[in-house]
Amino acid sequence: MSKSNNSTIISLTDNGQQLASRLIKLGVATRHKHKPKPFAEQVQSLFSSGERLILICATGIAIRTLAPVLADKYTDPAVLVLDEHGRFVIPLLSGHEGGANEWAREVASVIEAQLVITSAQTYLKPTYIAGMGCERHCPKRVLRQLLEETLHQSNLTVNDLSGIASIDVKHDEVGLIELATELKLPFHTYSANILRTVEDQLTQKSEIVFKEVGCYGVAEAAALVDADNMARDNAIKPELLIPKHKNRQATCAVARIYQS
Structure with a gap:
């Protein structure tokens, strides 16, 4: 925040x-x-x-x-x-x-x-987006395991997700594509410049990642950007629900947006 x-x-x-x-x-x-x-x-x-x-x-x-x-x-x-x-x-x-x-x-x-909100309001439902980054050729099983571990931090499961997002250099990453297909979720990717528009919301910024791909973080930024793109007119600004988690081959974060 x-x-x-x-x-x-x-x-x-x-x-x-x-x-x-x-x-x-x-x-x-x-x-x-x-x-x-x-x-x-x-x-x-x-x-x-x-x-x-x-x-x-x-x-x-x-x-x-x-x-x-x-x-x-x-x-x-x-x-x-x-x-x-x-x-x-x-x-x-x-x-x-x-x-x-x-x-x-x-x-x-x-x-x-x-x-505890006592004022009258339209009932809003949360939409969850997982942002993911990974090494080239990271296996689907490694990605899914990390995704499930990350979601568990907020008592969520893969069934709660509305999408998976990453940076555009991963548009052809087989493991991510297979994971999204397996979960029947859309897979969206965004340029580094677009991901940088939410860098003020990142919990951590990596100079190493910036030198490699042109933005300070992939998982958190992709989740936030994709959640924002799914927003309708009455939606509340997306928030980072689960900060970046990682294993040796991949990173994962979850963003949430409320809308009716």
């Missing part, structure tokens, strides 16, 4: 402080304030300046603190509330217009928390 500009985490307890530090490292927000004083004035000031907020506290505290400075759903910044153990993520304010629902979904995915 790329870091959000103008976003601050507020924590009030020791457990909340630990969770906030973890969220900062994961790129969920850019700043963290622990037990700011005076509490209400600082939180209200940040909110009124347009700062997106993650409040690690009770929802009651959040509501009472922000009530005096609320304007409307079209101008108020997004506010999320998390419990101190990171079990639940609640988009409290500006769910649709301010993007809190999408932000909350990203945060919940990153920390494997339960997303």
Whole structure:
């Protein structure tokens, strides 16, 4: 997840402080304030300046603190509330217009928390895409084993996939073609230039890969690009669900996009 500009985490307890530090490292927000004083004035000031907020506290505290400075759903910044153990993520304010629902979904995915959306919304279903890279002539069995191991990280199976993607130099890679055929999935490939359009979302960038093929990563980038290409008008921006996994011969990552 790329870091959000103008976003601050507020924590009030020791457990909340630990969770906030973890969220900062994961790129969920850019700043963290622990037990700011005076509490209400600082939180209200940040909110009124347009700062997106993650409040690690009770929802009651959040509501009472922000009530005096609320304007409307079209101008108020997004506010999320998390419990101190990171079990639940609640988009409290500006769910649709301010993007809190999408932000909350990203945060919940990153920390494997339960997303709690209470606002009315169209039911959205996830679409999963596997991005794969490999050495030339990598056997199908090696690719499938890695794919299944990667999917298992999020309790998914090959039956949950909607496609497999890679870089265009792999358009004729027999193992990948056979794997997609076996699973009855489309196999799409993209140029290095197209894959570079999502490089800000990669969890790791490889200079070695860049020198070889012209982009900083194949598996993660291909999954994200292919998921985006499958998006319809009402879809939410694709996210990297499972970062790159690898064995001696191949790499694999999974992207997810929500749409009706």
